[in-house]
Amino acid sequence: MNLPHIDFSVITPELIVIATALVVMLAEFVGAHATPSPTRSHRIALIALLGLVLAALAAVAGLGRAATDIQGMLVADDLGRYLELVVLLAAALGLLLAWDYLPQFTKMHSEYYALYLLAVVGMMFMGKSTELITLFVSLEILSVALYVLTGFHRGQLAAGEAALKYFLLGAFSSAFFIYGAALLYGDTGSTHLVDIAARASGGFLTLAGLALLLVGFGFKLAVVPFHMWTPDVYQGAPTPVTAFMSVGTKAAAFVALFRVLQAAGVSYATWSLVLALLATLTMTWGNLAALRQSSLKRMLAYSSIAHAGYMLIGVTAGMQLGLSAVLFYLFAYAFMNIGAFAVVSLLERPGYHATQDATIDAARGLFARKPLLAVVMAIFLLSLAGVPPLAGFFGKLYLFNAAVQSGWIWLAIVGMINSVVSAYYYLRVTVLMFMTEADETSFLRSPLSNATGLAIAVAMVGTLLLGIFAGPWLQQLGQAALAFAGS
């Protein structure tokens, strides 16, 4: 009997996060009754944050090294390491948002941060999986953890409702995902993506298997027509969770989708058309629906559907150009979207039972009350809309450029039209902040806490820096994409 040789350096960042999650679970018992609730929560959050930073350092230390793997199931290549960085960045920003948000409504701090870190681990593993069982189990780790986090605000009816909807549709989509995996297994006799790529018959079993996998991915990515859960879940979940999962889940699922599609290389011509249609549908539907929202969170939820559509353009464009553009967009999206959610979380009225939703009117006259905050929010929104010279502009530019270079000119044009449409609802909020007077509908949670302030500052600096250093950064990511496409 041969015991497998396992190279643990492949999963160093994941191991750090897992260990942190376990420490966080036990931290509840240390001086549990002596310390008041917020202090204990902050202490636990600090441990979690340290773990995330350490894991990010481990991922950075690995950058540029040759790809290694564990039994062909988990691979540590640069693509995986950049994915880890996006997920860890989103997690750290989301954690800073939760810092003062969480003690408002719960005392189960350890449980929250442990589940949060395990969701992070699931995302990181998902982006590194090169085998379907591993992929499926990681997908479930992150999904189940997110179902619970969505419903974490137990006193709020909307949170439970969001969690239930997310859970039922998520479990439903998992069934499609594994049906697809089963058909691919039947076709090739293997679940390793490498073997599937080599042995796929290209016949019905391959096509149906991939189609069903795509349905599973579609649910996780909130691609139209599998997006029904997204607005409800993003609106009902606690805002820090929404901010984190809108970026983290997308990042993990997009990287995994690239890995699966590379295995399906045989029929890429067919797939790219399907993907192009899905991208068109997703962008257009997301933007049109966002136009008529009065809740800020729901508006950002539909906008995140639209952004998934933009990133699908990159997937359509293929491995080399598309992949680096999607990676770039994920980084940009992490900064600008979480930044926007951070400001939204300040506009929410505290309340334990009612839906404490921030409406667009809550932003009225924000400039007069807090000029700096209004300017920062405007920058996030303009970046989301794709106004130069911010990160979002270059993200879209690279995506559309990748589409044009790979021959999808009409898709790039649809994307541009969509950007223009989306500018309307982003600007509407901006106008409300700058041009109107504060009245009884406007609201701002004060004082601004240090943690939230730090999150906003980091997101702000990131949005600006990614815009300024867009070229060199894309080149960096391009090398990872090239290494992946060539492998």
Next chain:
Amino acid sequence: MAIPLSWYLIVAAALFCIGFYGVLARRNAVAILMGVELMLNAVNINFLAFWRYVRPEEPLGQVFAIFVLAVAAAEAAVGLALIISIYRTRKTINIDNIDLLRG
């Protein structure tokens, strides 16, 4: 006489579709979850049939089926806990009545 592979696959597909129908047509959260369990089971028949007929020398299909089982158990635990928690506050688990969020 041995049973052809396609028979297993057809039974599995039929069960999957029954579960699929259950998820779409029922409004009760527990009933929907039962539909999902039917779908996951149907997929497991696929895995075992493919294992037996395509690559029996390696027990991969069985291994995958075990993971599906583990996932189904974890999902059922979390899902039912969620349903109980919602029932406590709302006194209903009919998803048509759980509709605060819309727009």
Next chain:
Amino acid sequence: MTLILFAFLALIALAGGLGVVLSRNPVHSALSLLLNFASIAVIYFLLHAQFLGVVQVIVYAGAIVVLFLFVVMLIGGNIGPYRHGSRTVTSVIAVGLAAAFLALVVWSVVQVLPMSATPVGAPDAGSVQAVGMALYTDYLVPFELASLLLLVGMLGGVVLARRYQPFAEDETQ
């Protein structure tokens, strides 16, 4: 002989499945689910997957169905009009979608696979030993990941099922 057995089991499994989605009483649904799971377990034995058959009985029939029954009982008979509300329009769409999916799969399976494909291989490949060896050597990574999944499930169950105490009261203690 196996053919008759298979047909019999398949019919029971399908009947159980239909019972789950059609019955008016949640307890009947859960019991039909048990019937379905049990007949699938015997189908696994037909496929020489003895270990999976046993696990199916223990985990699905033993644990999951009991969990369902437990929840149904806990929520009580006043689960509301259980079947009410499955409106005709949704039902028709659901039947249509399910039937279309089924037709697609059946058609393609019949098209693609030779009807006479017969099983091959050693009869003991479904034993505990064979599966265990694979799980602990070749598939160690997902096996370890599954432990994380169960940890998440456990934490989630604790968080969600714990009786919620309104926060303000809790704080004054």
